[in-house]
Amino acid sequence: MDRAPDEPAKTRPAFARWLGTTNDVTRTFLAAGQIPDLINLAGGLPAPEVYPAAEIAEIARQVIARHPADTLGYGPIEGLPELRDAVAERYSSGTLKLSRANVLITTSGIQGLDVIGKVLLEEGGVIACQCPTYLGALDSWRSRMPAYRKLRLDSNDCDPHSLFAGAQFAYTVPNFSNPTGKLVGMAMRETLVDAAHRTGTWLLEDDPYGGLHYDSESLPHLIELSALRNPGAPYGGPVLHVRTLSKEVAPGLRIGWVIAAPEMIAALTLAKQGSDMCTSGITQRIALEALKGGLIEKIQPGVVALYRSRRDALCAAMAEHLASDFDWEIPSGGMFVWATARDSLLNTDILLKRGMEAGVCVTPSSVFDASGEDRRAIRINFTLNPPDRLREGVRRLATAVRALQANKS
């Protein structure tokens, strides 16, 4: 199509090999938005009605008018100093002492994972990874082609100390892990931190859902437990804490941060420089107002109440329609229910297709497994849809399960 008639056909240079390892499930789901009346239980999307649009619109106008140089110019690679200070202050305690030097502002939580990969991974570098694993984390490291060791934190024979030894870093989502929705308990938190300190391996604590507790009390962050080793000293330990404002304010801000030892922040800054130079001053200033002006605290009770009621609606519908085919635990926070098929031969990659024919979309377990082997479970989101749609989605899913089982027998 692009050749002049007299030119020979030329082969274009090959794409990098990692593109052959990628999945297109996320994009399939985005395309699913085109199917009429499809009920999307697959994504990790907040309920749009909780976005404080009127407040953010007015904040945006004010911060641009008042701070034109900060909002419209280039800013420091590490982030606006005031926002870094606000983040450091938010996490600091008598035990955990943080300053601006411990904070990198990132363009979303995913960028935090991307720059950590750039800093720590050569091709084939080893990650000890909570399994099943957040798909976005696997995506963010794919282009560096790492090797994975599976941390099965629920298993009795899981030994973090031996899995951490020799790994570049360990990856965990202690609060309501994506995809399983599980809260990592206090004993395992202490084991993970001890393993990081004893082996020297960096320990990545990804915490997008830390604000979404429905019936449980908060447990200490891994970085707080790490700081207990030298309480009150400026933090220089092995934990990297990654957070986003996507779940508590709005994904459209694309604002997150990494909290870590200053030497790690300096290296991550060099990686961010070549990634997008700096994060938008507009969205950083909006985030600063949200942190300082109490917007998060103002909207949080409503968000938690809404999501709790939706979790309850989903789990009630599942108990009615799916109890004979799946097992699950009711999550005490986060955005997801993880359901495992009783029939070990049920293939949830195929269930996804039958589900979409029935007008419902869930996420199959294969995408949360670095080796793609786990085909027995599904992740169901309860935050995006109101209760009647959740119930109808579960009914459709049950229809798809029956069709799949009938076909098989």
Next chain:
Amino acid sequence: MDRAPDEPAKTRPAFARWLGTTNDVTRTFLAAGQIPDLINLAGGLPAPEVYPAAEIAEIARQVIARHPADTLGYGPIEGLPELRDAVAERYSSGTLKLSRANVLITTSGIQGLDVIGKVLLEEGGVIACQCPTYLGALDSWRSRMPAYRKLRLDSNDCDPHSLFAGAQFAYTVPNFSNPTGKLVGMAMRETLVDAAHRTGTWLLEDDPYGGLHYDSESLPHLIELSALRNPGAPYGGPVLHVRTLSKEVAPGLRIGWVIAAPEMIAALTLAKQGSDMCTSGITQRIALEALKGGLIEKIQPGVVALYRSRRDALCAAMAEHLASDFDWEIPSGGMFVWATARDSLLNTDILLKRGMEAGVCVTPSSVFDASGEDRRAIRINFTLNPPDRLREGVRRLATAVRALQANKS
């Protein structure tokens, strides 16, 4: 500092090797902002007074209030469909036929370069690179450790066809190249496009300064010349056109785009998915209003007139104070003058230090050379400072040159 008293010292896993190859000049310059009364002629910064702050503040308020789902939610990885359509329409002509499928919205022009590197570079992959080269491009590919072939487009024996053959891609800044400020002429543009079509190698056309012409007419984009091979057909050729709104509207938007063949856009989309998932809907919607509502056209004449007068002030001061030590051409657009020392032994890395002691900051040529060898030239920015500061900066630079030369003899 992070060890309990009973723990042995542990070595942390090593950072990836590319961090040993990075430079910290950009960060040194950002730190230079702390030196009182320093005149910064080093960066590539727009004049803050040209930012249309009042207009953008009001646009921001309106787009968030009117489009809360688009601005505050997750959006498509490729960018908002309306913005992709607006970009495609802006570049389309009778010859160059573009659709949404040819456009990826990126979080700044640098992100465009980063995702191109992720898609096309394995470690050691070859780039045929206009030399000297934009520092940000070298930074964006550093973590993939490429090998460089130098395209010296001014040299009589430069042979793009042989340099392109076997390279993953070629990189050029045809309009007022960073750092040299030179406009690549029509004959060389045709040669570059011919080399890309004949060898099959991808050809990256980075165009941040395309809107900043002071005395010259625009020349056709490389992607337009490529489209001439098959005029009016949907574009599927080897050119990737990268643009940013940083120079024409405001860097704080962090909005750019890549225009390329649909197969390339699809691969870049997978790389962007793992980089930041999607670009902020707030800044995308502001960019869409700037493109559709005529904001760029409204502010452009004032920006061009201001920068032209600053270029003239800088070049007049250089003629007065630096003519005996440096040679340069007056650039017909862009943001920079590139000056080469007559004394082939003058080391501009050292001149940078003497200059900072004298209260002025310029960029030494070593950072624009992938091998770091070129020490004979400097890049001087004329857009950030008003004429009196430009004149004073040149006086200080001349003082530093004299000090350096006196010290040597």
